[in-house]
Amino acid sequence: MEDWSIEGIEKVQPVAIKQIQSIVLKKRVGHAYVIDGAKGTGKTKVMQFFVQLIFCENPTKNVPCETCRSCKRLKSTNHLNFTEIEPDGQFIKRGQIDELIQEMSKTAIETGRKIYVIHHADQLNASAANALLKFLEEPQSEITAILLTDKVHALIPTIRSRCLLLSLAAMPHSILKQKLIEGGITDSMASTVCKMTNQVEEAKLLAKDELFGLARKSVLKLVEASGKSIQDALMCIQADFGPLLKEKEQAEQALDLLLFAYRDIVAIKASPIAVCTYPDMIHYWKQVALHTTYEQLSKQLEMILHAKQNLHKNMNRTLMMEQLMLNLQEGFTFV
Ligand SMILES: [Zn+2]
Incomplete structure (x- = not known):
């Protein structure tokens, strides 16, 4: 489904990546995280870095190798201990969370940690949020949740309070500008639009x-x-x-x-x-x-x-x- 290449994310989000490296290095992977960042800040890449680093059998200098069995399985999206869901239409619905919980509660075929990711976690509907909250309240040692959102304040506070928050920084001007120039936008126009917005896609539209x-x-x-x-x-x-x-x-x-x-x-x-x-x-x-x-x-x-x-x-x-x-x-x- 997705491209799992994580090259360059350390430059875009150095602080969050250091946090993640420290968590994994100290073997302190917890039960639940929220990755919060505006559109275009690299939330998915940061999550992928986190997941790969947890699963990787052969990380080098706290960076996933991208070539071991686990890394390869993630890339081909058939890692048995990894599940992700996103809104079905406008919301994430109760049925999706029930299914997710069932999946997580199954006896693992693979040993080791199970990780589930919820994209746009601010779009959980009330019933789904309740079910998830109950699940988070009974943490199981080998399960980790990663919730992604660009509106952390729209997350239900009781869920939010059970998660460790990883806040992503706005994309640095220099990186945004370079992306725009690589996309064929002149240096002068790129310099101007990156003052107007922090999001690559929006900046590209504005430039044109x-x-x-x-x-x-x-x-x-x-x-x-x-x-x-x-x-x-x-x-x-x-x-x-x-x-x-x-x-x-x-x-x-x-x-x-x-x-x-x-x-x-x-x-x-x-x-x-x-x-x-x-x-x-x-x-x-x-x-x-x-x-x-x-x-x-x-x-x-x-x-x-x-x-x-x-x-x-x-x-x-x-x-x-x-x-x-x-x-x-x-x-x-x-x-
Ligand atoms: Zn690996």
Whole structure:
């Protein structure tokens, strides 16, 4: 069913993997774990690493060998001591848990630990959750549950409290960015979208989204225009921002993009080799940074944040942008 290759997961989730290695090394594998992480953080890979490491007959430096009998059986999904379930439709149903428990309670053909995995464990329906809870409450030494979720708070607290929590970190920007570039996205676009989302698939969609591309381009044009004169800035809003201000969500995105531009300038002012949201603008940022004080920049950031708040007061969005340009201009005389 799944690809059990776990290469690279140690780099994506170093903390969780170290935790897991320590658990297995000390032979302290417990009865129940929750692996909690947002979409795209590698929950399944972390679980696979954990399961393989527990079963592996020949781990090297706390990493599964991937070639022994157990590792091979997991890869070909016929390891007799391993079971996984996922929601049947919207929920994980009582029947699925009953079947799982029956499976786990059978006398093992293989010796050793049995492991079951519940994907999307936040989708257990009430009856299924009750059955699982009862099972967790009577722990059997050689059975381990691993529950995966991206909404740990939606897990039933009584279940959650019986499990050790392994929280996954958001994917580091550098890794996400590299994945995007490998997927054919330019370095500059990849740098920007990985500031907007932490999820690979979402980032890819955003990078290819026409309106997002337009927003990025227009915001950068606006920053340059406002560096010239207020008239240029206002003209840019009139000419380019119509489609970007129609919906509140889009206007908010445009303001976020603008905020990242000013944050880039601050970052470049602090260090010329800073990692930027807009690496394609770095030469221009350097010029602006030279002519702008930290005090001005901090005021400008504050004004953009203020405009973001005003978005929720349903004021006219074009006026709001024009007012913002006037505010940004104050005390900002870039030559
Ligand atoms: Zn192995």
